[in-house]
Amino acid sequence: MTDRTAPVTARELSAVTAGDAAPPGTRNTAVLLVFTAVTNLADGVTKVALPLLAAQVSSAPSQVAAVSLTLTLPWLLIALHVGVLVDRFDRRRLLWIADGLRLAAVAALLQLTATGALSITVLCAAGTVLGVAEVIALTSAAALVPAVVPPAGRERANAWITGAETVCNEFAGPFAGGLLLAAGTGFALGATWFSYLAASLVLLLLTGSFRARLPGPVTPGARETVGHQIVTGLRHLWGHPLLRTMSLILTVLCASWGAWLALMPLYATESMGLTPRGYGTLLSALGVGGLVGALAVTRLNRLLGRRRVMGADLAGTFAMMAVPALTGAPWAVAAAAFAGGMGGTLWAVNARTIGQRLVPDHLLGRYNAVTRLFSWGAMPVGSGLVGLLAQWLGPRPAFLVFAALVALAVPAFLRNLTPGALSAASGPDA
Numbered sequence: 001m002t003d004r005t006a007p008v009t010a011r012e013l014s015a016v017t018a019g020d021a022a023p024p025g026t027r028n029t030a031v032l033l034v035f036t037a038v039t040n041l042a043d044g045v046t047k048v049a050l051p052l053l054a055a056q057v058s059s060a061p062s063q064v065a066a067v068s069l070t071l072t073l074p075w076l077l078i079a080l081h082v083g084v085l086v087d088r089f090d091r092r093r094l095l096w097i098a099d100g101l102r103l104a105a106v107a108a109l110l111q112l113t114a115t116g117a118l119s120i121t122v123l124c125a126a127g128t129v130l131g132v133a134e135v136i137a138l139t140s141a142a143a144l145v146p147a148v149v150p151p152a153g154r155e156r157a158n159a160w161i162t163g164a165e166t167v168c169n170e171f172a173g174p175f176a177g178g179l180l181l182a183a184g185t186g187f188a189l190g191a192t193w194f195s196y197l198a199a200s201l202v203l204l205l206l207t208g209s210f211r212a213r214l215p216g217p218v219t220p221g222a223r224e225t226v227g228h229q230i231v232t233g234l235r236h237l238w239g240h241p242l243l244r245t246m247s248l249i250l251t252v253l254c255a256s257w258g259a260w261l262a263l264m265p266l267y268a269t270e271s272m273g274l275t276p277r278g279y280g281t282l283l284s285a286l287g288v289g290g291l292v293g294a295l296a297v298t299r300l301n302r303l304l305g306r307r308r309v310m311g312a313d314l315a316g317t318f319a320m321m322a323v324p325a326l327t328g329a330p331w332a333v334a335a336a337a338f339a340g341g342m343g344g345t346l347w348a349v350n351a352r353t354i355g356q357r358l359v360p361d362h363l364l365g366r367y368n369a370v371t372r373l374f375s376w377g378a379m380p381v382g383s384g385l386v387g388l389l390a391q392w393l394g395p396r397p398a399f400l401v402f403a404a405l406v407a408l409a410v411p412a413f414l415r416n417l418t419p420g421a422l423s424a425a426s427g428p429d430a
Contacts, residue, residue, distance in 0.1 A: 028148040029157040031205045032141060037164040038202070039099070039137060042195040044173010046106070046130055047071055049181060049188055053113070054123050063120045070127030072376065074135050079373040082135050084229045086365025091140045091147070092203055092210040098137035099200040105129040106193045113185055138165075139372065143364040146356045148208040155298055158352045162345055163294025167287050212362040233366025236359070242425055243358060245416035246351055247371055251378045252409045253317050256402045257344070258379030259386035260320055260337075267395045272328045285334040289316075289341025296342075297349045306354075306422045309346050314410055316343025321403035325396045354425045 047068075054067040086094060105126045112118050141161070149157045180188035237243050268274045268282055300309045320340035323332050351371075359367045382402070389398035 026149075026153075026207075028206055028208065029153060029160070031202055032144065032148070032157065033160045033164055034202050035095070035199050036141060036161050037168050038195050038199040039102075040165050040168035041173045041176060042102070042192045042199075043130070043134055044169045044175075045177035045180060045188060045192050045195075047169075048174045048177030049185070049192070050123055050127050050130075052181060053109075053118060053185065054120060057118050057123065058120050067120065067123045067127050070124050071131045071134075072380070074128065074131035075373060075376045078132065079135055079139070079369045079377075080230045080233070080366070081226060082139050083233060083366035083369025084226050085136070086139050086143050086369070087212050087229070087233075087362055088365075090210045091144045091212075091365075092206055094136055094140040095144075095203055096200055098133040098140070099196050101129050101133040101136075102196045103193060103200075105133070106189055106196065110186060110189045110193065113189065135369075135372075139365055139368050142352065142368040143212070143361075144206075144210065145352075146361060146364065147210060148206060151357075154356055155301070155349065155353050158356075159294045159297045159345075159349045162348045162352065163291055166290035166294070166341075166345060166348075172287070212364065230366065233363055233370060236363055237367060237370055240358065241416050242421050243355065243367075245412055246354070247374050249314070249409045249413055250347070250351070250371065251374045252405055253313060253344070253347070254375040255378040255382030255385070256317050256321055256406055257340070258382030259398070259402045260324075260340070261379075262383035263386045263390055263395055263398060264324070266390075267324060267328075267399075268333075271395060272330055272333065274330060278330065282330065282334050282337060285337040286341035289338040289343075290345045292338075293342040293345030294349070297346050300346065301350070305419065306350050307417055307419055310350050310417060310422075311413065312339075313343035313347035314406060314413060316340040318403055318406045321399050321406060325399035325403060354422070358425050 050071065051064055051068045054064045058064060108122075109118075109126050112122055145154060145157055145161070177188065180191055237247060264282070265279060268279045274282065297309065316336075316339035319336040323336035327333075355367055355371070356364070386398050386402065389401055393401075
């Protein structure tokens with residue numbers, strides 16, 4: 001939380017009043033939910049469309065993979081700098097900038113597709129722009145929640161927004177992308193362009209203040225350098241035992257998710273004997289679990305407490321990795337995937353709510369950027385590591401190694417995510 005004893009300007013005081021006076025469940029939550037759902041749905045379509053377009057242009061696997069890489073590489077390269085940007089500037093304006101980049105990239109792809117001038121270089125450039133826009137949009141949107149949603153409504157807002165991100169980006173978006181591409185590349189890209197435009201217009205309905213609230217008046221010429229601000233954000237995260245432990249555990253969990261998603265296609269088709277349709281059904285268990293988690297998290301927090309609910313993610317991710325190591329029964333692997341998907345959403349919602357309470361508003365951009373860097377950056381690491389392990393030891397031992405890594409995170413969870421620490425971090429909205 002910001003330092004309540006520090007002096008604040010009249011503008012900052014009015015911003016605090018405007019942000020906290022809104023009742024729970026106002027249109028701000030609905031606006032952010034619609035924006036998140038529409039943009040993540042469109043992002044999911046582009047994640048399918050760009051690699052397929054690359055496959056039409058080139059038959060070289062390395063070039064197709066390079067196009068896919070451009071969509072996620074910005075998280076590793078610029079996430080920390082975007083965090084500083086989010087803490088310095090109007091966050092709604094940054095969302096508009098992100099959508100402007102998306103509209104320009106998709107419009108260029110439409111034009112070049114129509115003229116037959118697509119190339120791997122063009123697709124890599126478009127993928128990079130879309131990847132940068134995603135970093136800006138997700139970091140800015142996460143930092144906006146505390147400013148436009150009052151404390152009593154944040155858990156519910158985080159639940160719906162997290163559910164929308166998971167379902168639309170990872171599952172509904174790619175599925176819709178396949179259907180749209182079947183109707184034609186131009187149709188798919190056109191629908192994506194209009195989705196980004198509609199999301200930008202929805203942001204006009206947001207009310208409140210969209211700049212970071214500073215702990216005191218800013219002295220002219222006293223602004224820190226970008227590098228110093230990045231270090232400040234990292235130091236704040238690392239200096240807080242609860243936030244540091246959550247981030248490190250999240251790194252292990254996301255590396256395990258990356259390993260599961262990378263190895264499961266081969267394991268499901270060769271060892272489990274599933275058809276592509278059967279694998280799609282198996283994969284959907286993750287999305288269904290995530291949606292159930294988003295719907296149930298508030299009630300589960302009240303019934304079981306945050307600690308048990310967050311611990312369910314460790315149990316679910318452990319099951320995701322351990323079950324395929326023990327059996328190839330499709331129903332068992334699907335059930336474990338459901339548990340992992342549900343646990344992932346339960347963790348994400350609670351971690352965001354806790355972070356929004358513990359991290360000062362003027363550091364939220366950097367905090368969100370660092371946690372995304374740890375989580376999304378760990379997924380390709382897990383993917384690469386499980387590939388090597390599967391090559392050396394086989395798929396089942398590879399799954400077992402990651403199950404052991406998740407188990408090793410349990411002592412840190414029990415030691416630092418205590419009921420007292422979580423209760424203090426949750427505050428009156430628990």
